[in-house]
Amino acid sequence: xxxxxxxxxxxxxxxxxxxxxxxxxxxxxxxxxxxxxxxxxxxxxxxxxxxxxxxxxxxxxxxxxxxxxxxxxxxxxxxxxxxxxxxxxxxxxxxxxxxxxxxxxxxxxxxxxxxxxxxxxxxxxxxxxxxxxxxxxxxxxxxxxxxxxxxxxxxxxxxxxxxxxxxxxxxxxxxxxxxxxxxxxxxxxxxxxxxxxxxxxxxxxxxxxxxxxxxxxxxxxxxxxxxxxxxxxxxxxxxxxxxxxxxxxxxxxxxxxxxxxxxxxxxxxxxxxxxxxxxxxxxxxxxxxxxxxxxxxxxxxxxxxxxxxxxxxxxxxxxxxxxxxxxxxxxxxxxxxxxxxxxxxxxxxxxxxxxxx
Numbered sequence: 110x111x112x113x114x115x116x117x118x119x120x121x122x123x124x125x126x127x128x129x130x131x132x133x134x135x136x137x138x139x140x141x142x143x144x145x146x147x148x149x150x151x152x153x154x155x156x157x158x159x160x161x162x163x164x165x166x167x168x169x170x171x172x173x174x175x176x177x178x179x180x181x182x183x184x185x186x187x188x189x190x191x192x193x194x195x196x197x198x199x200x201x202x203x204x205x206x207x208x209x210x211x212x213x214x215x216x217x218x219x220x221x222x223x224x225x226x227x228x229x230x231x232x233x234x235x236x237x238x239x240x241x242x243x244x245x246x247x248x249x250x251x252x253x254x255x256x257x258x259x260x261x262x263x264x265x266x267x268x269x270x271x272x273x274x275x276x277x278x279x280x281x282x283x284x285x286x287x288x289x290x291x292x293x294x295x296x297x298x299x300x301x302x303x304x305x306x307x308x309x310x311x312x313x314x315x316x317x318x319x320x321x322x323x324x325x326x327x328x329x330x331x332x333x334x335x336x337x338x339x340x341x342x343x344x345x346x347x348x349x350x351x352x353x354x355x356x357x358x359x360x361x362x363x364x365x366x367x368x369x370x371x372x373x374x375x376x377x378x379x380x381x382x383x384x385x386x387x388x389x390x391x392x393x394x395x396x397x398x399x400x401x402x403x404x405x406x407x408x409x410x411x412x413x414x415x416x417x418x419x420x421x422x423x424x425x426x427x428x429x430x431x432x433x434x435x436x437x438x439x440x441x442x443x444x445x446x447x448x449x450x451x452x453x454x455x456x457x458x459x460x461x462x463x464x465x466x
Contacts, residue, residue, distance in 0.1 A: 118173060119174050120173050121172045123171060124164070126172065131161055132157075133182050135157045137185065139151040139152055144243075144244065149377075150374055156373055167193055168192075169188070169192060173185060173466075177211065184220055185220070186221075188203050188227050194329070196329055198233075199234045201228050201233035201236055201237070203236065205217050205220045205224060205238075205250070206220075207220070209246075221456065224236075225449060225456065226464050227466050229449065230466055236446065236447050238444070238446075239443065241440060243440055251443075251445045254455055255455060256445035256447040257322075257446050259444050260321040260323050260444040261423075262420060262421045262442050262443075263419070263420060263422060263442070264419050264438075264439045265439060266415045266417045266418075266437065267403070269414055270414070271435045272407065272435055274407070278400075281400045284397035290358050291389075291394060293354055293401055294353055297351070299339045300351070304353075305332050307362050308353075308362075309331070311353065311364075311386075313328075314364065314384035315328070315382050317386075319424050323444060323446070342369075346373070347371050350370075350402065352367065352401060354394045354397065362386075363386055363392075365384060367381040367382055370413075375412055376415065377417060379416075383418070385398075396430055
């Protein structure tokens with residue numbers, strides 16, 4: 110625990126947070142989210158509590174909170190690590206968040222002290238962080254700290270009212286012609302047990318997505334992680350739809366495409382993953398998958414007004430499909446990196462030592 114004349118800093122094991130404390134954090138996060146995305150509804154407290162309670166016990170989760178003199182949460186940082194499934198054990202991803210009316214008071218720098226201390230505690234050599242183009246103060250902070258920009262991306266969105274349904278119908282009808290040895294099938298919700306092995310293999314196609322200057326290992330995934338993720342989805346009420354492109358001659362899975370829908374955000378569908386294996390490309394499978402899914406959203410979710418997806422700005426192949434569909438850039442984001450040593454040196458040069466965590 111630390112204090113300054115205006116603020117109090119406390120370190121919490123996230124699993125030990127009470128429902129009331131989670132509610133306070135949700136209220137704080139909703140204030141910050143409204144600044145970045147005023148178009149979206151706030152996160153319901155009960156959904157956030159359910160999400161927290163569904164995290165497996167093995168996870169290492171620490172939350173640092175900043176309270177004003179009035180007792181309100183005005184800033185936070187922290188970390189979340191799955192020690193049994195960590196593909197990049199030298200890296201930690203995190204963020205420093207400060208409410209707009211309390212910025213430029215040293216809160217961000219103080220939170221950075223705590224975050225770097227957590228990195229030291231977990232023996233992480235590199236720090237990754239992301240900034241939102243709608244919150245320019247984040248980029249300024251990253252540049253001041255000396256972080257290096259490693260990847261630029263956008264959340265791109267497709268306004269349903271602008272969809273050319275005729276084009277989507279054509280892509281669907283062209284699919285079996287351009288890829289005559291392929292078929293598309295799918296399911297809603299949990300991965301069927303009989304498909305788990307193939308799904309675990311197919312989803313790794315996302316490791317072929319551009320990383321630009323990010324030096325990170327390929328991600329891996331286990332059936333246990335899939336089931337844990339599904340449990341969390343059920344707890345918070347998310348619904349998911351999955352499509353698979355499969356070669357008929359040998360049953361090889363060629364590509365995947367999935368979307369998620371949150372009842373607390375009923376106007377939006379979010380794309381989870383879209384990928385076609387390199388050896389199956391050139392048959393317009395990506396177009397076929399996305400057209401089938403888009404038409405289903407239009408027919409079965411009439412209240413949905415847009416579909417959102419995140420893409421690296423260098424992902425030319427996917428962006429080309431998205432552009433033809435009518436997707437437009439919506440919010441930019443940048444991933445930054447700094448060595449933990451460099452971040453600690455930056456603090457020490459300002460006379461700041463790391464706190465005990």
